Amino acid sequence: MTDLLPTTRTGFESRFNHAPDGLWSAPGRVNLIGEHTDYNDGFVFPFAIDRRTVVALSLRSDRLVRVASSFAEEAIELSLDELFPENLHGWSAYPLGVAWALGGFGADLTAVSGFEVFIDSDVPIGAGLSSSAAIESAVAMALNDVWGLDLDRPALARVGQLAENRAVGAPTGIMDQSASLLGQADAGVFLDCRSLHSEVIPLGFDAADLELVIIDTHVSHSHATGGYAARRASCEAGAAALGRPALRDVSVADLAHAEEILDEKTFRRVRHIVTENQRVLDTVRLLRELGPTAIGPLLDASHLSMRDDFEISVPELDLAVVTAREAGAIGARMTGGGFGGAAIALTPRELVPAVEAAVEAAFARHGYAAPTMFLVHAARGALRES
Known part of the structure; x- marks a missing residue:
């Protein structure tokens, strides 16, 4: 910087x-x-x-x-x-x-x-x-x-x-x-x-000796292309069919009814949003109550939901997530709008080299372009510098 x-x-x-x-x-x-x-x-x-x-x-x-x-x-x-x-x-x-x-x-x-x-x-x-x-x-x-x-x-x-x-x-x-x-x-x-x-x-990553590893797959994406807009349209259609202003107003308990009245694809789109909202609330609660070592399973569940229900992952992201978890990350998921981009892996500090080496080797075995990996830390927002 x-x-x-x-x-x-x-x-x-x-x-x-x-x-x-x-x-x-x-x-x-x-x-x-x-x-x-x-x-x-x-x-x-x-x-x-x-x-x-x-x-x-x-x-x-x-x-x-x-x-x-x-x-x-x-x-x-x-x-x-x-x-x-x-x-x-x-x-x-x-x-x-x-x-x-x-x-x-x-x-x-x-x-x-x-x-x-x-x-x-x-x-x-x-x-x-x-x-x-x-x-x-x-x-x-x-x-x-x-x-x-x-x-x-x-x-x-x-x-x-x-x-x-x-x-x-x-x-x-x-x-x-x-x-x-x-x-x-x-x-x-x-x-x-x-x-x-x-x-x-507060995240508390440093106190818990955790690092957030970014795995940039170099699979380029663009939010102005059709996949993102199609997902948004599905969400709006699902909310309308359920008679709700937005999917924010649909609870996990409502999903059984949603499955009865929505087509299969729209239901899966809705299920991702509803369960993802709950995962956000659960993540914040666990950070407050138990600290960052408790949130790994929520990151994993989020990725599966994006892969299977929202269908915005790609093979490179899936490989990065699975490999990072197998090498010792406590939770991993793709991040961002999807269709490419990066995955994140919340990793014990001492296991970062092993996670990075494992991901690099896995990408090479699958014939994918080498990913770029680096650590990020929570930082201050926008400001005037001079």
Whole structure:
């Protein structure tokens, strides 16, 4: 992270030939448990990670917006007068979508000044660690400051979600942006996605000598493609058939009735959401009562539900989960929207080398591309760096 601050400043100065007004950063996130529950008005339990996106930004005296990054050669330019979702494409839709979305939260886009921004990041792209929300949250923090909007963090999370939904075209919930903006060190963010009430829950991994191993399969995914949207549509259809506003309002006890009236596929989609909501609540309760060594079986059950009921896993993720558990992890699951990305393995510190070696060997035996593995720790949320 410390290396990103000078490289981002240098990148800005190289592209725009002057110093930025400031630097802001926001983290990626790992979702410990609670997958696809956010857009069903349910519960999630992510935490911000010590991988971050940094933006250097300065205001202009005219209406021009210029966006550049370390991961794309081209710089994007357009006028604030052209800032509409249909004009935004590719990676620049994330930062520019935030600028557009702020228009719905108090920014008068006919009166604010244009800006220049340079973006750098060490959050892996396409790994299910929400590199997109890290960009959105860092840019939202920066523009909130320089445009003098005085929005609080929950509002900025809704700005990021609106940008993702409308400018990027991904029908995601509010979890990722909330984790990036509300995260704290050594803690998870227990979020009620209906009320947007959040509570910081200590994780206690370090005290229990546990590490969270990220296993990036390098199977790329995209939330703007059809699989994610199809799962959301199934959830909405299931809630409608059951006469409930959202699947948040369906209990585990309701599943027997749901199985009677829903088709088999829709029922399995519903069952995942209902049981996953309960697993989030159980995880938070066990962390409070017994500590992190007690939550492993819930992580395992979450993965099986995503594999079999929601059908969003892939063979590489399944192999990573099974192998990590066999090598000593106390619980493992895929994380993120699915169809690729990363798995997580909650592992006793002394067994981390064995887990990593076993996963690497298993991928080689199956002819899969070598995964990238690293540790993450719960970290602070978005902030101004300078």
